[in-house]
Amino acid sequence: MNRMLSIGVCALLLTASLTGCADMNKRQRNTAIGAAVGGVAGSVLTGGSTVGTVGGAVVGGVIGSQGDSGKKK
Template identity: 55%
Template sequence: MHIPHPLIRISGTALPVMASVAMAACSGMTRQEKNTAIGAGVGAIGGAILTGGSTTGTVGGAAVGGVIGHEVDKK
């Protein structure tokens, strides 16, 4: 029996859930708020992958991604 790597299992579950939440939540958001949310989501996934699924890496990635997303397209 083949057991998938935990990161693959996390990514396979997190991506569809995040996409659903993002589409529902972004309807009343400004462009900057959307960029912040998207950056945080991408950062969380990246942090989880880079640190082997650690909570600290996931939260840190979300924070860094959120800041970067917030600054994109800023006038």
């Protein structure tokens, strides 16, 4: 039950973060999406651990912010 609650809360946070991305540039949007997805993944992989959720969010945010590094100049 605790795991399902954690997944539900993370999904709700993901939805809320995506709706707040309207005036962000592409890198900021990618960072927010990466952090949300990473947080959900970290929570699922560690069984709802706070450290796993926060660690996943940090790693996802870093990956998301660097995801557009090959853009055309």
